[in-house]
Amino acid sequence: MITQKQTATKIFLFCLRLIVGVTFIYASISKIAHPQAFADSIYNYQLFPPLIIKPLSLFLPFFEMICGLFLICGIFKRSTAILLCGLLGLFTIAIFINLVRGLNINCGCFSQFSDKNNLLISIVENLFLIFITAILITKESKKSF
Amino acid sequence: MKKTDAKISKPNGKYNLKKFILQTLIILFLTLICGLVSATFLIKDFSLFSAYQPPQGEDLNQFEEIDIKFLMDILDNDMTVLIDARDEKLYQEGHIPGALSLPVYDFENIFLKIKSKIPFDKTIITYCIDKDCPDSKLLANKLFNAGYQDIFIFKAGLKGYIKFQKGNPIIE
Numbered sequence: 160m161i162t163q164k165q166t167a168t169k170i171f172l173f174c175l176r177l178i179v180g181v182t183f184i185y186a187s188i189s190k191i192a193h194p195q196a197f198a199d200s201i202y203n204y205q206l207f208p209p210l211i212i213k214p215l216s217l218f219l220p221f222f223e224m225i226c227g228l229f230l231i232c233g234i235f236k237r238s239t240a241i242l243l244c245g246l247l248g249l250f251t252i253a254i255f256i257n258l259v260r261g262l263n264i265n266c267g268c269f270s271q272f273s274d275k276n277n278l279l280i281s282i283v284e285n286l287f288l289i290f291i292t293a294i295l296i297t298k299e300s301k302k303s304f
Numbered sequence: 305m306k307k308t309d310a311k312i313s314k315p316n317g318k319y320n321l322k323k324f325i326l327q328t329l330i331i332l333f334l335t336l337i338c339g340l341v342s343a344t345f346l347i348k349d350f351s352l353f354s355a356y357q358p359p360q361g362e363d364l365n366q367f368e369e370i371d372i373k374f375l376m377d378i379l380d381n382d383m384t385v386l387i388d389a390r391d392e393k394l395y396q397e398g399h400i401p402g403a404l405s406l407p408v409y410d411f412e413n414i415f416l417k418i419k420s421k422i423p424f425d426k427t428i429i430t431y432c433i434d435k436d437c438p439d440s441k442l443l444a445n446k447l448f449n450a451g452y453q454d455i456f457i458f459k460a461g462l463k464g465y466i467k468f469q470k471g472n473p474i475i476e
Contacts, residue, residue, distance in 0.1 A: 191342065194342075194347055194350050195350060198356055202356060202449075203449050205412075205449070209355045209356040209357070210355050210356075212355075212356035213350075213351075213352055213354070213355070213356045214339075214352060216356075217339045217342065217343055217347075217350070217352055218335050218336065218339040221334075221335045221338040221339050221342070222331070222332070222335040224338075225331055225334050225335055225338070226331060229331065235327040235330070235331070237324075238323075238324050238327040238328060238331070239327075239331070241324065242328060242331065260412070260415075260416060261415065261416060261419040261450070262449075262450045262451055264449065264450070264451055
C-alpha cells in the first residue's frame with residue numbers, strides 16, 4: 160500500500176528529475192543546431208586535442224538530450240542521474256581550470272552565441288545540479304537501476 | 305515476493321554495476337545513432353572525420369590594424385594596454401615604452417602572471433618586430449580567445465616605432 164509520504168517523495172523526486180532533465184534538454188538544443196559553434200566553444204577551453212573536438216561537439220549534445228529525456232520519462236533513472244552527475248563534474252572541472260587560468264571565455268553551457276559568461280556563476284549552477292543528481296542517485300529506487 | 309522481483313531489487317553492488325554498464329551502453333548507442341544520423345542528413349558543412357580547424361585564417365584578419373599616428377595618439381590613454389608579442393629576451397633588448405611582454409609562444413605561462421595588468425575592459429594593442437611578423441596577430445587571436453574584445457594590431461611593429469622616433473631610446 161502506497162502511503163501519503165511515499166507519494167509525496169515520488170512527486171518530489173519527479174520534480175527534481177524534471178529540473179535536471181529540462182535543463183539538459185534545453186542546453187542540448189542550441190548545441191545540436193549549431194555544432195560548429197559548439198566546437199568553437201570547446202576549442203576555447205584549450206583542454207582538448209583538435210582530433211576529438213568535432214566528435215565531442217557532435218555526440219555530446221545528443222548524449223545530454225537522451226539522458227535528459229530518459230530522466231524525465233523515468234527510464235534508467237539512477238543510471239542517467241549518475242551519468243549526468245559525472246558529466247556535470249567534468250564540466251565543472253573544465254570551467255574551474257579556465258577560471259584559474261584567467262580566461263574569460265563563453266562557457267558554451269546553454270547558448271553558443273551568448274556574451275561572455277561569468278564562469279563562477281556557471282560553476283555554482285553546476286554544483287546545484289550536481290546536488291540534485293546526488294539526491295536522485297541516493298533516493299531513487301534501486302529497482303530503477 | 306516473486307523470484308523476478310527479488311532478482312531486480314537484489315542489493316548486490318556487482319549486479320547493479322552490470323546493469324549500470326548495460327544501461328550506459330544503451331544510452332551511448334542511441335547517442336551514436338542520433339549523432340551519425342544528424343551528421344549524415346541534417347547538418348551541412350560539418351565533416352566529422354576531419355580534425356577541427358580553429359577559425360584562425362578569418363579571425364587573424366578580423367583585428368583592426370593601426371598605424372603609428374594612431375598608436376601615439378592613444379598610447380598615453382589609461383584605457384590602453386600595449387603588449388609586445390615577441391620573445392622575452394628580445395623584449396629585454398628593446399621595446400616600445402610602456403609595453404608589457406607577453407611572448408605568444410609561451411602565452412599560457414606568462415599570461416597567468418600578468419593578467420592582472422590587463423583588465424578585460426581595456427583596449428589591447430599588440431605588436432611584434434615589423435609588418436611581416438605573424439606574432440602580433442597570433443597573440444591578438446589568443447587574447448581574443450581568452451575573452452578580450454577590443455584588440456588592435458600595431459602592424460609596423462618595433463621597427464616602425466623606431467623609424468618614427470628616429471633613433472630615440474626605446475628601452476624604458
